[in-house]
């Protein structure tokens with residue numbers, strides 16, 4: 337079965353890759369939404385966990401291979417693998433191989449934020465040492481997110497693992513960015529806050545077409561309703577405000593949306609029902 341899903345965006349090519357799957361506590365994933373409601377959207381396992389994919393997005397522009405949120409990686413202890421029921425299949429390597437590429441072909445990495453399930457794949461274990469996975473890539477991280485991720489507090493230390501990004505800085509592969517900036521032509525970021533204080537979403541723009549990668553702002557279709565925020569979100573009220581603003585822009589400008597943790601096809605469009613009451617996700621294919 338094919339792993340990679342491909343779409344055209346103007347002159348760019350977008351590839352939704354995979355880097356394994358993991359299972360998160362349903363209560364944590366759905367926050368204040370009661371189980372009697374969320375269990376109609378997804379089926380929990382015997383330990384009340386729900387399945388999430390890791391869906392990194394590769395954007396091929398005319399000059400660059402840009403990889404957004406590389407994924408989980410495979411540096412987890414036996415205990416962590418058990419807690420999160422991590423399955424390392426299909427891997428990022430498998431995904432890239434399917435389109436005739438390797439990690440060495442990636443020259444730009446952009447992260448929405450530095451939680452382990454988004455940047456775990458940025459480093460790997462080689463001969464007992466933790467080394468960068470994408471040795472030819474500059475990794476663009478938001479400066480204040482970097483500060484938070486390198487100084488985790490009691491609540492955030494279960495989500496920020498230094499081994500995923502400190503080796504990149506030591507190797508001279510990190511470029512810290514501030515505010516909303518263009519990374520390379522056609523690729524830009526916009527700080528949203530919400531999930532983490534300096535979380536950002538990533539845009540790809542080519543020939544008037546816009547694609548957007550939402551990271552923790554909208555992890556999966558199950559969270560399309562404005563108040564369906566995660567227990568892990570640090571600022572849930574901000575997420576609600578941000579979603580309202582982003583949904584309006586996404587509809588007005590017909591953004592292609594890519595969802596990081598969706599277990600089916602992650603590409604689609606935000607739509608509003610005719611009566612103007614409910615948002616929904618129209619799958620691309």
Ligand SMILES: [Zn+2]
Nearest residue numbers: 449451531552
């Ligand atoms: Zn996160």
